[in-house]
Amino acid sequence: MTTGVFAAGNIVTVQGGSAGGGVALGGTVVPRKEVTLSAQVPGRIEILAGEEGDQFDKGTVLVAVDEDDLLARRKAAWAELAGADAKLRNAGVQYSREWVSPYGGQSNDAMGGMPSMFNFFSSPARGMMPGGGSPGYDRHADLYTHGTEIEQARSSVTAIQARIEEIDAKLRDTKSLAPFDGVITRKMVEIGDSVQPGMPLLQFADTTTLQARVEVPARLMPGVREGMVVPAKLDVGDTRVSVRVARIFPVADATRHTVTVKFDIPQGAPAAPGMYIEVSLPDTNATEEQVPIIPMSSLVWRGSLPGVYVVSDSGSFELRLVRLGNRTSEDYVEVISGLAIGEQIQDSPPSAGSSGWNAGGGS
Numbered sequence: 405m406t407t408g409v410f411a412a413g414n415i416v417t418v419q420g421g422s423a424g425g426g427v428a429l430g431g432t433v434v435p436r437k438e439v440t441l442s443a444q445v446p447g448r449i450e451i452l453a454g455e456e457g458d459q460f461d462k463g464t465v466l467v468a469v470d471e472d473d474l475l476a477r478r479k480a481a482w483a484e485l486a487g488a489d490a491k492l493r494n495a496g497v498q499y500s501r502e503w504v505s506p507y508g509g510q511s512n513d514a515m516g517g518m519p520s521m522f523n524f525f526s527s528p529a530r531g532m533m534p535g536g537g538s539p540g541y542d543r544h545a546d547l548y549t550h551g552t553e554i555e556q557a558r559s560s561v562t563a564i565q566a567r568i569e570e571i572d573a574k575l576r577d578t579k580s581l582a583p584f585d586g587v588i589t590r591k592m593v594e595i596g597d598s599v600q601p602g603m604p605l606l607q608f609a610d611t612t613t614l615q616a617r618v619e620v621p622a623r624l625m626p627g628v629r630e631g632m633v634v635p636a637k638l639d640v641g642d643t644r645v646s647v648r649v650a651r652i653f654p655v656a657d658a659t660r661h662t663v664t665v666k667f668d669i670p671q672g673a674p675a676a677p678g679m680y681i682e683v684s685l686p687d688t689n690a691t692e693e694q695v696p697i698i699p700m701s702s703l704v705w706r707g708s709l710p711g712v713y714v715v716s717d718s719g720s721f722e723l724r725l726v727r728l729g730n731r732t733s734e735d736y737v738e739v740i741s742g743l744a745i746g747e748q749i750q751d752s753p754p755s756a757g758s759s760g761w762n763a764g765g766g767s
Contacts, residue, residue: 414751415715416702418743420694421732427687428730431618433638433669433679435609437584443599444577445469451579452595459587460608466588467580467605474578478571485564492557499554586610589677609677614669616647616681619662627686628652628665635730638673639680644731645673647683684730696739697732702751715748 451468453460460466590607593599616636620628628649636647647667656663667683669675703710710728713721729738743749 415748416699416751418696418698418739418745418747418749420745421697421736421738427624428637428682428684429618429620429624431616431667431681431683433614433675433677433681434617434666435586435589435611435677436613436615436668437586438589438607438609438677439583440607441467441580441605443469443601443603443605445474445574446600447471447473447578447598449593449595449597449599449605452591452593454588456588456591460582460585462582462584464582465579466582466608467593469578469599471575471578474571474575478568478575481564481568481571485561485568488557488560488564492554492561495553495557499551580605582608584610611677613671614673614675614677615650616667616669616683618665618667618681618683619657619660620665620685622656622661622663623689624685624687625652625663627688634667634684634686636667636669636681636683638675639682640674643674645670694745695729696743696745696747697736698739698743698749699751700731700735700737702749702753703737704753712743713750713753714743715750721750721753 447469450470453466589609592604632649650668651666653664711725714724726742727740729740731737
C-alpha cells in the first residue's frame, strides 16, 4: 500500500450493489457457418484451390480428385450400352418377323401352303408321334421366346444406363465445391495425396459472422433463454461486448452434464475463430449478496494491477490495490477484494507523482 496526500478532487463513497449471482464461463469463438469437406470417392488429389485464409465464392471448386479411372469406366459402360441397345433392336426385329411371318416364312396348315404339304408328305407321321409338335403351339413358343429376349435386352439396357448414372454421380463427387462464400480455415491434404471416401480434406467457414460456443452447466440453464443479452469479454485487450443467446442445444452432455449454448457476437468485434471468450451468465441458484461497486474513472494502474486512492482516517490518500470483478455497466465495475462498502475513494485522481497534499487541500 502506498500512502500520499493529494488534492481532494472528487471524493466518492463506495456504494454496494448486487453481484447478480453471475458466473463467468469460458468459451471459444467459432464461425456461424462451418463445414468439413470430405472425400466421396477414392483417388489422388489433383486440384487444391488455395491455402488457409484464402477466400472463395460459393460454387468455387475447392478440391478435386483425379477422375481418369471413372472416365475410363464411363467410356466402357457407354460401349456396353451400345451393344445392349443393338441386342434390344435385334430382339424386336425377330419378334416382329415371327409375328408377321411365322416359322421363318413357311405357311401353316390352315393356309394350305406348299411348304406345309411338302412337310406332310416328307414326314407323314410327325404330327401323330409324341413330340411331333403342334404348329400353333410352336408359334406361341417362338413368340414367347422372342418376347423374353426383348425383356432381357431391355433390362440390360436399363442396368447399363443406371451404371452410367452412378459413374456420373461419382464424377460429380470428385469435386468439392464451396457451399457458401467463405475462407479455408484448415487444410488437411496436399496435391498428390491419395484419399479414401470419408477422409477430411479441408474446413471451410464464413468468418463474417461469429458466435461464442460455451458449455453451460445444467444448473445454470434455468436462467438462460434464447434472445437474452449478456456481457462477455474477449481475450483481446479485455474487450467487453454484449452477446445474444442464439441457440440452446436440446440435449445435455451425459459425461460433463453441460448444455452447449451459442451466442451471437456483434459484427466489428475484434474476434476471430478459435479465440477465447468469457461469457457472464446469471446464476438463479445463488444467494444475492452486496459487493463494492466503483466508477471506472477512479481506477489507477500500476503495471497490470488496478488500484484506487482510499481516504484514510488521517485524511490522506492511500493507494490500495484491488481485485476487479465484472462490469455492471460501461462506467462501473465490481470490486471482489481490497475495498469495502462505505469507504471513500478519489474519483478521477491526478498523477500520483506529487505528494504533500491532504484531503483538505492544505500543505
